[in-house]
Amino acid sequence: MTYTLVIANKAYSSWSFRPWLLMRHFDIPFEEIVVPLAQEGTRAEILRYAPSGKCPSLQDGDIRVWDSLSIIEYLAERHPHLPIWPEPQAARAEARSLSAEMHSGFMALRALLPMNMRRPVSKRELTPEAAVDVARLEQAFAEAREQFGKEGAFLFGAFSAVDAMFAPVVNRLHVYDVAVAPATRAYMEAVMALPAWRSWSADAAVECWKIEKYEAL
Numbered sequence: 001m002t003y004t005l006v007i008a009n010k011a012y013s014s015w016s017f018r019p020w021l022l023m024r025h026f027d028i029p030f031e032e033i034v035v036p037l038a039q040e041g042t043r044a045e046i047l048r049y050a051p052s053g054k055c056p057s058l059q060d061g062d063i064r065v066w067d068s069l070s071i072i073e074y075l076a077e078r079h080p081h082l083p084i085w086p087e088p089q090a091a092r093a094e095a096r097s098l099s100a101e102m103h104s105g106f107m108a109l110r111a112l113l114p115m116n117m118r119r120p121v122s123k124r125e126l127t128p129e130a131a132v133d134v135a136r137l138e139q140a141f142a143e144a145r146e147q148f149g150k151e152g153a154f155l156f157g158a159f160s161a162v163d164a165m166f167a168p169v170v171n172r173l174h175v176y177d178v179a180v181a182p183a184t185r186a187y188m189e190a191v192m193a194l195p196a197w198r199s200w201s202a203d204a205a206v207e208c209w210k211i212e213k214y215e216a217l
């Protein structure tokens with residue numbers, strides 16, 4: 001039995017992007033159902049798959065898992081042979097902490113710079129609060145790379161769950177032309193060069209739905 005991943009618009013749904021990128025990257029087969037946001041039947045349709053009324057949701061036979069981080073943890077448990085989390089315990093502890101920090105934080109940055117996979121690169125000035133978030137992101141990236149990531153281009157060397165968690169923020173930093181250090185930029189380029197990223201981005205480019213509040217330049 002294959003998984004079904006229920007996601008929202010590829011152009012905008014940062015939460016959906018995370019498990020989708022991870023599953024594609026690790027070649028975990030799944031079927032996808034896209035529920036476009038902001039349509040008349042959106043809420044009722046999402047509620048068929050997730051009691052929270054939010055995407056993403058993973059269906060695995062009779063089991064359903066909603067919330068992007070829960071889905072990633074579930075997949076890590078279901079596929080213990082895959083390096084979804086980094087292997088050394090200290091690295092795993094840090095990767096999980098960073099993932100949870102991303103999941104519950106960076107509110108100012110998220111509010112100011114919504115993910116938009118189709119946005120042409122164009123500068124948006126940061127508020128002081130968003131600038132604090134960017135500084136913390138850069139510090140977190142630099143520390144993870146310095147301590148655990150030297151063997152590869154990602155935060156813990158090879159691509160792992162924590163990179164999937166930060167992928168939407170990479171899009172935000174890129175399309176809103178946020179000034180970042182060269183090391184942060186190099187990390188962003190590595191994430192954006194992933195075949196799974198390119199595939200999501202190509203799908204987003206041809207989506208027909210447009211939500212104006214995410215399109216303002």
Ligand SMILES: N[C@@H](CCC(=O)N[C@@H](CS)C(=O)NCC(=O)O)C(=O)O
Nearest residue numbers: 008013014015054055056067068069
């Ligand atoms: N914490 C949740 C957040 C999920 C979330 O907010 N999803 C949005 C789409 S990006 C959603 O489904 N919104 C429903 C709606 O706007 O009707 C997660 O990580 O999965």
